Amino acid sequence: MVLTVQDLACARGGIPVLEHVTFALSPGEVLLLRGPNGIGKTTLLRTIAGLQPPLAGVVDCAPDAIAYGAHADGLKATLSVAENLSFWAGVYGGTDIEPALAAFNLEKLRDRAAQNLSAGQKRRLGLARLLVTGRPVWALDEPTVSLDVASVALFAEAVRSHCRAGGAALIATHIDLGFEARELDVAPFRAVEPAVATGFDEAFL
Numbered sequence: 001m002v003l004t005v006q007d008l009a010c011a012r013g014g015i016p017v018l019e020h021v022t023f024a025l026s027p028g029e030v031l032l033l034r035g036p037n038g039i040g041k042t043t044l045l046r047t048i049a050g051l052q053p054p055l056a057g058v059v060d061c062a063p064d065a066i067a068y069g070a071h072a073d074g075l076k077a078t079l080s081v082a083e084n085l086s087f088w089a090g091v092y093g094g095t096d097i098e099p100a101l102a103a104f105n106l107e108k109l110r111d112r113a114a115q116n117l118s119a120g121q122k123r124r125l126g127l128a129r130l131l132v133t134g135r136p137v138w139a140l141d142e143p144t145v146s147l148d149v150a151s152v153a154l155f156a157e158a159v160r161s162h163c164r165a166g167g168a169a170l171i172a173t174h175i176d177l178g179f180e181a182r183e184l185d186v187a188p189f190r191a192v193e194p195a196v197a198t199g200f201d202e203a204f205l
C-alpha cells in the first residue's frame with residue numbers, strides 16, 4: 001500500500017465533518033472520492049495531505065510521498081509557464097520539465113506569463129506541476145475545474161501514465177474522468193450532528 005487511512009476523523013472550522021473513514025490505496029490505483037457539496041471531501045484531502053491534523057485516526061504514508069493539488073492553481077503570476085515548472089522542479093529535486101509541458105499541451109505557451117493564461121490553461125499548468133514533483137501519491141481536489149473535454153482527456157492520460165509507472169491517485173471529483181476507477185462515497189462517513197447547532201451547514205443536513 002502507498003497510503004492507508006484508518007478510522008480517520010476530520011474537522012473544518014472546528015466542526016467535525018467526517019469520521020471513521022477507512023481505505024487503502026495500492027500502487028497503480030486510482031480512488032475517486034465522491035459525495036455531495038459540503039460533505040467533506042476537501043477537508044479529508046487536506047487532512048490526508050498533512051495540511052491539518054486529524055481529530056482521530058491514522059494516515060499511514062511514506063514521508064513526502066503526497067503531492068496535493070488544491071482548488072487553487074498555485075501559480076506564480078509573473079513567471080512564465082516554463083519558469084513556473086522550473087521553480088517547482090527545483091523545489092522537488094530538479095526533474096526535467098519537458099514531459100510536463102508535453103503532457104498538458106503547454107509547449108506553445110512556455111514563454112507566456114502565468115497571469116496571461118486563460119482559466120483552463122492555468123489549470124493545465126497547475127496540474128503539470130504534479131509531474132515535476134516526482135511524488136508517488138497524487139491527492140487532487142476537483143482537478144478538472146475549467147478544463148475543456150480535450151484537456152480532461154489529457155489529465156486522464158496523465159493520471160493513467162502516473163499509475164502505470166507505479167504511482168497512485170486519490171481524486172475528489174464530481175465528473176466522469178473517462179476511465180475505470182474504484183470509487184469511495186464519503187457520505188456514509190458524515191460526522192454525527194453536534195449537540196449544539198452552530199447554524200446552517202450542508203454537512204449536517
Ligand SMILES: Nc1ncnc2c1ncn2[C@@H]1O[C@H](COP(=O)(O)OP(=O)(O)OP(=O)(O)O)[C@@H](O)[C@H]1O
Pocket residue numbers: 012013014017035036037038039040041042043044201202203
Ligand atoms: N474555512 C472554513 N471554515 C468553516 N467551515 C468550512 C470552511 N471551509 C469549508 N467549511 C465547511 O466544511 C464542510 C466541508 O467542506 P468541504 O470543502 O470539505 O466539502 P466538499 O465535499 O469538498 O465540498 P464540494 O464538493 O462543494 O467541494 C462544509 O459544510 C463547508 O461549509
